[in-house]
Amino acid sequence: MFGNMTVLGTGLLGASLMQAAKARGLCQRALAWSRRPETRQKCEQQSWCDGVYPTAAESVADADLVVLAVPVVNIVPLIKEISPSLKDGALVTDVGSTKSLICRHGTAAMPPQATFVGSHPMAGSEKTGLDFAREDLFEKRACFVTPLTDTPEPAVEQIVHFWRELGMEVATASPEAHDEIVAHISHLPHILASVLCDTLGTKNPDWRNYAGGGLRDTTRIAAGDPQLWKAIILENREEILRAMQGFEEHWQAMRAAIANNDPFAIANLLEKGKTYRDAVRND
């Protein structure tokens, strides 16, 4: 159990994290910083919030665990901002969807008495903000912890333990391996959903009234926040471009099979897709 946990950023993830950590007794006090005064005011009224501060530096001064739950582009600047205020033995982690840049710069910015270990809890929703926060957001979801080769093992273990106690299924991977994986299983699907919606947006908009469950499911994530996703895409652009290249090769194969009126090739591609999908868990 941590004494004080400070969460920087109280959006969906940050606020859910405070609720969940308090409910499961993972910290004695859950403290917060939020940039916006309205959000700080809202936080103050919550039973799961033991203190909220107007500056990030103040909020982390007594923290044993600091979790950065802000958009990816803000993580490294915020680490640099809080770094001089961290107390002896402080552990710092984040919830960013990309890891290579964040882990490299985050670790470099740490003062000698504190340790940074990157995390990526794959929980969330296309809905954002404190109002949608819920205690069970992390349960049964996957979480990456992404140490560098020289990150101290005890710190890694504490962070792994923390997410596991929140009900997550934790895997450790290097930041680079993480970024390749999420480029494929998260960022590529997001881009496909967005581009499909872009395409349909140039057609008769009434067509969407005929949408079945297939279109609804396939495009759900395209409702995500464009500014957040723009930042994620830019942070992980090299891996994403490689994943897009891989997709294009399979897309061209499907297109050729259809253009060539080739039932065997079409069925073969659909069959391979089904085989993969049938093994994806549905919970």
Add this chain to the structure above:
Amino acid sequence: MFGNMTVLGTGLLGASLMQAAKARGLCQRALAWSRRPETRQKCEQQSWCDGVYPTAAESVADADLVVLAVPVVNIVPLIKEISPSLKDGALVTDVGSTKSLICRHGTAAMPPQATFVGSHPMAGSEKTGLDFAREDLFEKRACFVTPLTDTPEPAVEQIVHFWRELGMEVATASPEAHDEIVAHISHLPHILASVLCDTLGTKNPDWRNYAGGGLRDTTRIAAGDPQLWKAIILENREEILRAMQGFEEHWQAMRAAIANNDPFAIANLLEKGKTYRDAVRND
């Protein structure tokens, strides 16, 4: 209300249709034909089935309404097979996902005393077969009725009325307009989901254990029956190739925006996608 309704093919759609039509009093008797003896045996034991026949011709002899609920490639051959057995005034419709070929050949195959009106109820599931049938499958789903220019209006109205009474939101469109629409809102999303799964299938299969809700939703329809979907794709291949071409243009724009490290272009494409998706109903 129809006297006898015969459903040809008792898979998910056909069996659900018999249940729903009986429950809502849309026919006095629900009769069925199924190719497989095991399925016929199963049907006989259902309260919603008033008779099941070993040949399609026998099953339609007394039918006021015939609904073909077989895979798209089997619809036209089956219409030809039952045509000589249809009684005076019989109405014939289908549930096929493509309409141009089926409506043209189906209408041409009708004897003078019967009328064909194409339908496409957009209800279904990646699960197939009688065992998954349910009475509420059609509720609040979209349904196309696709008359030719010379299809008698009273017949069209009866078919529209039938689907509406099952709780569907019915639109009429020409078979060609229908095929263009579903190429975009149903077939293109299916192909994207399949090709995404093809792509991921060539990567480390363990990655799927880290999948979040985004990947699960985006790929759900890739679990659909490859043989059924192969047939749908081939029947509608010209419209699908046009829809794929449209997608590729938007995909290339996104890829260029990412390759060029252009935050404004990326955000703009994501924003357009979100605008479209936000107006898709979620029920």
